[in-house]
Amino acid sequence: xxxxxxxxxxxxxxxxxxxxxxxxxxxxxxxxxxxxxxxxxxxxxxxxxxxxxxxxxxxxxxxxxxxxxxxxxxxxxxxxxxxxxxxxxxxxxxxxxxxxxxxxxxxxxxxxxxxxxxxxxxxxxxxxxxxxxxxxxxxxxxxxxxxxxxxxxxxxxxxxxxxxxxxxxxxxxxxxxxxxxxxxxxxxxxxxxxxxxxxxxxxxxxxxxxxxxxxxxxxxxxxxxxxxxxxxxxxxxxxxxxxxxxxxxxxxxxxxxxxxxxxxxxxxxxxxxxxxxxxxxxxxxxxxxxxxxxxxxxxxxxxxxxxxxxxxxxxxxxxxx
Amino acid sequence: xxxxxxxxxxxxxxxxxxxxxxxxxxxxxxxxxxxxxxxxxxxxxxxxxxxxxxxxxxxxxxxxxxxxxxxxxxxxxxxxxxxxxxxxxxxxxxxxxxxxxxxxxxxxxxxxxxxxxxxxxxxxxxxxxxxxxxxxxxxxxxxxxxxxxxxxxxxxxxxxxxxxxxxxxxxxxxxxxxxxxxxxxxxxxxxxxxxxxxxxxxxxxxxxxxxxxxxxxxxxxxxxxxxxxxxxxxxxxxxxxxxxxxxxxxxxxxxxxxxxxxxxxxxxxxxxxxxxxxxxxxxxx
Numbered sequence: 001x002x003x004x005x006x007x008x009x010x011x012x013x014x015x016x017x018x019x020x021x022x023x024x025x026x027x028x029x030x031x032x033x034x035x036x037x038x039x040x041x042x043x044x045x046x047x048x049x050x051x052x053x054x055x056x057x058x059x060x061x062x063x064x065x066x067x068x069x070x071x072x073x074x075x076x077x078x079x080x081x082x083x084x085x086x087x088x089x090x091x092x093x094x095x096x097x098x099x100x101x102x103x104x105x106x107x108x109x110x111x112x113x114x115x116x117x118x119x120x121x122x123x124x125x126x127x128x129x130x131x132x133x134x135x136x137x138x139x140x141x142x143x144x145x146x147x148x149x150x151x152x153x154x155x156x157x158x159x160x161x162x163x164x165x166x167x168x169x170x171x172x173x174x175x176x177x178x179x180x181x182x183x184x185x186x187x188x189x190x191x192x193x194x195x196x197x198x199x200x201x202x203x204x205x206x207x208x209x210x211x212x213x214x215x216x217x218x219x220x221x222x223x224x225x226x227x228x229x230x231x232x233x234x235x236x237x238x239x240x241x242x243x244x245x246x247x248x249x250x251x252x253x254x255x256x257x258x259x260x261x262x263x264x265x266x267x268x269x270x271x272x273x274x275x276x277x278x279x280x281x282x283x284x285x286x287x288x289x290x291x292x293x294x295x296x297x298x299x300x301x302x303x304x305x306x307x308x309x310x311x312x313x314x315x316x317x318x319x320x321x
Numbered sequence: 322x323x324x325x326x327x328x329x330x331x332x333x334x335x336x337x338x339x340x341x342x343x344x345x346x347x348x349x350x351x352x353x354x355x356x357x358x359x360x361x362x363x364x365x366x367x368x369x370x371x372x373x374x375x376x377x378x379x380x381x382x383x384x385x386x387x388x389x390x391x392x393x394x395x396x397x398x399x400x401x402x403x404x405x406x407x408x409x410x411x412x413x414x415x416x417x418x419x420x421x422x423x424x425x426x427x428x429x430x431x432x433x434x435x436x437x438x439x440x441x442x443x444x445x446x447x448x449x450x451x452x453x454x455x456x457x458x459x460x461x462x463x464x465x466x467x468x469x470x471x472x473x474x475x476x477x478x479x480x481x482x483x484x485x486x487x488x489x490x491x492x493x494x495x496x497x498x499x500x501x502x503x504x505x506x507x508x509x510x511x512x513x514x515x516x517x518x519x520x521x522x523x524x525x526x527x528x529x530x531x532x533x534x535x536x537x538x539x540x541x542x543x544x545x546x547x548x549x550x551x552x553x554x555x556x557x558x559x560x561x562x563x564x565x566x567x568x569x570x571x572x573x574x575x576x577x578x579x580x581x582x583x584x585x586x587x588x589x590x591x592x593x594x595x596x597x598x599x600x601x602x603x604x605x606x
Contacts, residue, residue, distance in 0.1 A: 054413070056410045060410055195386070207403065207405075248393060
């Protein structure tokens with residue numbers, strides 16, 4: 001990298017000012033201090049009290065960082081944090097918790113999925129630097145896929161390893177006919193398809209209840225984990241929902257015909273079928289599943305079956321060995 | 322007049338949200354209590370309300386999610402956003418403190434248009450029926466802006482209509498130098514809604530100006546006329562415009578077919594009336 005390149009890279013990485021920072025607190029004094037400080041720094045503070053409206057407001061107009069007052073009695077902040085972080089799109093939103101001066105020695109951070117914290121009394125220099133740092137850090141350490149914000153391979157492998165032997169299923173999604181779609185309609189349209197599949201999968205997994213996991217291997221490959229008895233229902237739901245949403249991806253003519261015309265590598269005209277999903281379901285409760293490599297191996301075999309028909313479908317590995 | 326236009330533009334730019342009827346929110350909270358509430362059930366309630374539908378479409382088409390200008394139906398929006406996000410969004414909606422007659426009338430008119438457009442698109446065998454119904458539901462969103470953000474002008478409009486015996490559209494043009502179709506278009510653009518929804522909103526009073534969505538715009542226009550004719554809801558005046566010949570021709574309408582459509586619409590409006598009563602009683606609670 002040349003010096004010029006490095007400085008360009010730095011400026012694109014630098015935390016910009018005028019961040020939109022949400023301040024959630026029931027304490028008027030604290031909240032007005034924070035607002036004044038943030039404004040002084042050139043940020044744009046957004047004040048909220050923790051009521052049933054706050055989550056919707058954050059979803060509707062997502063900020064760049066959130067400072068959340070955990071001393072706010074009478075509202076369930078923990079629930080709010082968990083709810084927010086459960087949506088993959090908000091996993092990269094820095095959450096800074098504000099504790100009272102009696103911070104316990106061993107906060108259970110599993111219960112508080114925060115990115116940083118502050119303890120009263122508050123100093124304005126510290127607060128402003130924490131906000132900037134947490135925005136910077138979350139951009140740096142994200143294992144998540146930049147396109148879909150879903151966890152990447154390290155997290156996927158950990159999620160599988162930790163569930164080996166359980167009554168759970170690892171399900172691999174692959175988009176049928178994705179490459180020709182990308183080639184014909186362009187990268188940005190292809191990226192939209194990827195983001196759609198990610199949202200559809202993550203929503204279906206989340207709506208299926210606790211203990212689920214959604215990840216993005218890369219390209220048009222996705223993984224989700226749900227309880228074994230829910231695997232087929234969730235897979236079918238993902239396929240159905242993708243079928244509905246795919247109507248926004250093609251023109252009227254293509255939808256009516258069920259294919260579109262594109263040139264293959266040799267320049268010949270080809271009828272390319274519309275997009276679909278192939279899902280391979282691999283149960284984890286059999287003795288042969290000893291490590292995540294084995295799971296991937298079985299999934300690769302299953303995927304071949306699932307892709308054979310060319311239509312959206314799922315297949316389940318029912319072989320005992 | 323140029324000042325008014327600039328004022329309207331800046332109002333629209335600052336419009337992040339609009340209030341809705343409390344009864345709709347009551348109904349959605351009831352669904353939200355039920356953890357098993359499906360996308361379809363939620364979609365049915367959301368798509369009865371023009372304001373909530375517009376908000377959901379604004380969110381899913383916002384640059385944050387990366388589908389800008391792509392998502393045109395409530396079902397697709399719900400699938401992509403997820404039930405949780407839509408629940409929270411609905412719960413955070415501001416609501417009218419009081420049920421106001423004119424707003425209820427406009428709400429009913431929009432609901433009726435969505436239903437009428439659905440019947441027409443169905444009978445004509447057109448593709449993308451849900452998208453057409455959504456466009457019809459949203460076609461008068463500009464009137465919501467006028468009513469909420471320019472409320473003094475709205476009262477003045479109503480007196481102007483009575484005084485001069487003119488229609489809403491003419492009164493708007495006289496008073497604001499703009500009209501609800503144009504205002505709706507501006508809002509739809511600033512909320513990143515797809516072109517497929519923008520044209521029917523912008524040109525439902527002048528179908529010839531539609532360039533890429535002529536058929537959809539025509540359906541919305543016809544639906545608007547038929548619902549005004551039915552007497553269900555109140556869109557601002559009691560004036561029933563004629564169906565524009567270009568729309569009639571584009572959709573290849575026949576008198577017999579229109580009669581069938583009107584008969585089916587009358588049936589379906591009975592359900593709409595009941596639904597409206599339910600929403601009104603939910604609002605009083």
